[in-house]
Amino acid sequence: MEFGLNESQLLLRDNARKFFAGECPMEEVRRLMETETAYDQALWAKMVEQGYTGIIFPEEYGGVGLGKVELILLMEEAGRALLPGPLFSTVALAGSVLDATATPEQKKRYLAPICSGHARSTVAMLEAGASWHPADVQMSSASGKLTGEKLFVPDAKVADFLIVVARDGVFVVDAKAAGIEVQPMEAMDLTRKLYSVRFSGTPAERLGDAVGLARALDVATAALVAEIVGAMQRTLDLTVEYAKMRKQFGKPIGMFQAVQHQCADMYLETESARSAAYYAAWALEENAPDAAVAISIAKMYASDAGRTVGNRGIQIHGGMGFTWENDLHLYYRRAKASETALGDSTFHRERIARLVIDSTATSVQSA
Amino acid sequence: MDLNLNAEEQQFRDELRTWLDANVPKDWAEWREKPLDETFPYLRTWQRKLHEGRWAAVSWPKEYGGRSATLMQQAIFWEEMARAQAPQMANALGLGLIGPTIIAYGTEAQKKRFIPKILSAEEIWCQGFSEPNAGSDLAGLQTEARLDGDHYVVNGQKVWTSFGTFGNWCELVVRTDANVPRHKGLTVLLVDMKSPGVDVRPLRQMTGESEFSELFFRDVRVPVENVLGRVNDGWNVAVSTLMYERGSYGARLHLLFKRSIDRLVELSRTIQRNGRPAACDPLIRQKLAQCYGEIEIMRLNQLRAFSRITATGVPGPEGSILKIFWSELNQRLQQIAQELLGPYGQLLAGDRRAVDKGIWSYGYLRTRGNTIEAGTSEVQRNIIGHFVLGLPRSY
Numbered sequence: 084m085e086f087g088l089n090e091s092q093l094l095l096r097d098n099a100r101k102f103f104a105g106e107c108p109m110e111e112v113r114r115l116m117e118t119e120t121a122y123d124q125a126l127w128a129k130m131v132e133q134g135y136t137g138i139i140f141p142e143e144y145g146g147v148g149l150g151k152v153e154l155i156l157l158m159e160e161a162g163r164a165l166l167p168g169p170l171f172s173t174v175a176l177a178g179s180v181l182d183a184t185a186t187p188e189q190k191k192r193y194l195a196p197i198c199s200g201h202a203r204s205t206v207a208m209l210e211a212g213a214s215w216h217p218a219d220v221q222m223s224s225a226s227g228k229l230t231g232e233k234l235f236v237p238d239a240k241v242a243d244f245l246i247v248v249a250r251d252g253v254f255v256v257d258a259k260a261a262g263i264e265v266q267p268m269e270a271m272d273l274t275r276k277l278y279s280v281r282f283s284g285t286p287a288e289r290l291g292d293a294v295g296l297a298r299a300l301d302v303a304t305a306a307l308v309a310e311i312v313g314a315m316q317r318t319l320d321l322t323v324e325y326a327k328m329r330k331q332f333g334k335p336i337g338m339f340q341a342v343q344h345q346c347a348d349m350y351l352e353t354e355s356a357r358s359a360a361y362y363a364a365w366a367l368e369e370n371a372p373d374a375a376v377a378i379s380i381a382k383m384y385a386s387d388a389g390r391t392v393g394n395r396g397i398q399i400h401g402g403m404g405f406t407w408e409n410d411l412h413l414y415y416r417r418a419k420a421s422e423t424a425l426g427d428s429t430f431h432r433e434r435i436a437r438l439v440i441d442s443t444a445t446s447v448q449s450a
Numbered sequence: 451m452d453l454n455l456n457a458e459e460q461q462f463r464d465e466l467r468t469w470l471d472a473n474v475p476k477d478w479a480e481w482r483e484k485p486l487d488e489t490f491p492y493l494r495t496w497q498r499k500l501h502e503g504r505w506a507a508v509s510w511p512k513e514y515g516g517r518s519a520t521l522m523q524q525a526i527f528w529e530e531m532a533r534a535q536a537p538q539m540a541n542a543l544g545l546g547l548i549g550p551t552i553i554a555y556g557t558e559a560q561k562k563r564f565i566p567k568i569l570s571a572e573e574i575w576c577q578g579f580s581e582p583n584a585g586s587d588l589a590g591l592q593t594e595a596r597l598d599g600d601h602y603v604v605n606g607q608k609v610w611t612s613f614g615t616f617g618n619w620c621e622l623v624v625r626t627d628a629n630v631p632r633h634k635g636l637t638v639l640l641v642d643m644k645s646p647g648v649d650v651r652p653l654r655q656m657t658g659e660s661e662f663s664e665l666f667f668r669d670v671r672v673p674v675e676n677v678l679g680r681v682n683d684g685w686n687v688a689v690s691t692l693m694y695e696r697g698s699y700g701a702r703l704h705l706l707f708k709r710s711i712d713r714l715v716e717l718s719r720t721i722q723r724n725g726r727p728a729a730c731d732p733l734i735r736q737k738l739a740q741c742y743g744e745i746e747i748m749r750l751n752q753l754r755a756f757s758r759i760t761a762t763g764v765p766g767p768e769g770s771i772l773k774i775f776w777s778e779l780n781q782r783l784q785q786i787a788q789e790l791l792g793p794y795g796q797l798l799a800g801d802r803r804a805v806d807k808g809i810w811s812y813g814y815l816r817t818r819g820n821t822i823e824a825g826t827s828e829v830q831r832n833i834i835g836h837f838v839l840g841l842p843r844s845y
């Protein structure tokens with residue numbers, strides 16, 4: 084039993100950290116967030132070269148075949164860098180759903196181009212009711228066509244095809260198909276753009292039924308939690324650095340306990356979220372009996388802690404923390420978007436309750 | 451990262467599980483809620499049994515009666531104890547903090563003399579650190595020891611000494627040199643509580659019972675061979691005890707927390723709220739789920755810390771997050787219990803309507819001490835701020 088990272092995992096993490104620091108520094112994040120889609124072709128090509136778009140997918144489709152732990156190490160670094168664009172939507176969301184629901188032949192047509200970098204994608208699930216329960220989805224197909232509106236779809240504008248969750252299964256829709264209208268939704272997070280997608284008798288190809296969906300969403304949730312952890316770590320680092328440097332009353336503000344103790348809490352919250360994220364990814368990888376509970380625990384904790392760490396970070400930066408120029412609000416905006424994406428803490432607490440309170444066994448823990 | 455048990459861990463767990471199945475007393479449930487002075491002989495017997503099976507201190511080296519267990523095996527140990535609903539051991543401080551310090555700093559003669567009886571619960575240990583004027587600021591302690599031939603003569607007072615009334619021996623921090631900077635003049639003595647001049651006065655705590663005591667020392671003679679570590683190096687010896695306290699205590703507490711949340715979930719199925727079981731009330735569900743999740747995160751933080759210690763060799767200041775996490779979580783847990791129980795939550799052990807023989811009213815009061823004992827939450831945050839994050843000292 085070993086809860087640390089092995090050598091190849093550490094290497095992957097360090098390489099990813101270097102890669103994002105080099106290829107996507109904050110100036111680049113700011114440049115991209117001002118663009119319409121926050122997507123950059125050249126940056127994407129470099130990520131493809133690193134194997135990031137195929138990281139967890141089978142080698143037969145051109146993937147790298149690594150596990151969920153490796154995925155979250157990558158996503159943690161992406162989160163630390165506040166990486167803009169569709170890596171999360173394409174790999175963690177669409178790729179995972181394809182991997183879980185598509186036939187081998189469909190994987191060749193859809194998953195392989197994701198791995199090779201030729202396609203970007205996303206998942207369209209939420210509707211006006213904004214519920215993350217697959218059972219609340221209203222849209223359903225009629226003779227191979229979809230009609231209705233999906234909301235809060237990340238990166239839809241740069242997707243070559245969209246994965247659509249409907250009542251009667253999971254579908255894939257070509258972005259250039261007839262009767263599809265993608266409109267931006269103006270939201271807080273400037274680095275991951277959201278869209279509404281209207282379908283009007285749009286031809287759709289069925290991938291499979293929704294059975295595999297829950298697990299795929301769990302993979303995406305683990306990835307999202309890792310991103311949150313990366314952002315928390317960056318917020319903590321920036322804040323501690325500032326607390327050492329900024330002087331008031333003749334001393335560094337980090338000397339004041341009201342400040343120092345908030346930094347200590349940020350550390351506690353970040354490390355706790357990380358413990359939960361790593362375990363959840365491992366449990367998923369191993370198909371552990373408590374994997375679903377572990378995912379919900381991680382998202383429950385990180386959703387709240389991510390926001391709290393942001394609150395503390397801004398407070399400690401004083402007026403500087405309230406400026407557009409300071410980077411903290413960019414992380415703070417992402418934290419809010421990630422808090423609700425794939426279910427906020429209330430959603431996941433209810434899921435834990437269903438798994439723990441409503442099950443006959445009181446303990447769902449693995450041995 | 452691999453949280454599966456390896457072959458050796460598997461074997462360790464299987465052997466332990468088999469042993470626990472055969473040996474965990476069946477009547478523990480009848481004893482569990484009784485006050486400590488009533489259950490103490492019971493817990494002693496239980497510890498002796500564990501010791502006979504060589505399970506009392508699995509982490510200790512084989513030659514001192516342990517199993518040289520890895521930290522991960524220790525984690526497994528506590529999980530199995532929880533699973534088997536086993537009682538805790540009587541000599542908690544001896545096994546958890548003081549024994550390891552003696553193993554680390556003691557002479558061969560001291561180890562031979564003290565370790566076996568710590569294991570067998572024949573000698574119960576207490577920790578004499580805090581004083582009326584030295585709590586968080588431990589280095590300011592004033593109890594003094596003067597060398598007189600081959601003995602130290604101790605005068606002074608300790609306070610808040612847990613297990614003081616049960617204690618046969620005490621790990622006592624004293625000042626042996628008042629003319630050097632505060633941290634440099636301290637020494638740790640191993641003191642026989644039956645020595646003439648030792649006076650133990652139970653202190654009543656807010657729960658109504660007396661888990662801790664005041665200790666008075668008047669010309670108490672302690673032989674020089676009972677110095678633990680080097681003279682005037684007591685600060686390092688004492689800090690290592692505190693590191694054990696912060697670094698691993700959570701692993702054994704997880705046992706109690708897990709039992710508590712399982713019990714609350716069970717209670718929520720029968721307690722009524724708005725005409726239906728509380729387990730169906732959305733707010734109660736949210737709170738129980740939050741708590742369940744945090745208890746799991748506490749376990750995971752502990753496992754990660756164990757992995758880090760295995761890699762680096764020593765428990766570090768990051769142990770402070772474990773202490774903050776478990777102590778504040780336990781308070782939240784008890785608060786949820788109170789919300790679930792409503793007016794019944796306040797009933798004490800003596801009341802026939804008390805739920806679970808009053809453990810919840812007791813727990814509610816007792817957990818206020820959690821964020822004070824073993825270093826207050828504020829002190830732990832100072833440690834993280836300064837030693838982990840590198841912020842300037844705040845005091």
Ligand SMILES: Cc1cc2nc3c(=O)[nH]c(=O)nc-3n(C[C@H](O)[C@H](O)[C@H](O)COP(=O)(O)OP(=O)(O)OC[C@H]3O[C@@H](n4cnc5c(N)ncnc54)[C@H](O)[C@@H]3O)c2cc1C
Pocket residue numbers: 340576577578579580581582584585586587609610611612613662819820822823824825826827828829832845
């Ligand atoms: C149940 C229980 C069992 C105990 N068992 C033992 C035992 O077995 N052996 C033993 O030696 N001791 C024991 N103690 C004592 C315990 O270690 C001390 O109570 C603790 O270290 C705090 O010291 P104090 O009580 O003197 O409080 P103080 O140090 O006076 O603290 C009072 C308040 O001031 C705050 N404070 C103090 N200094 C700072 C600072 N630098 N920055 C910010 N805030 C600060 C504290 O956090 C606290 O809130 C026990 C205590 C309890 C409650």
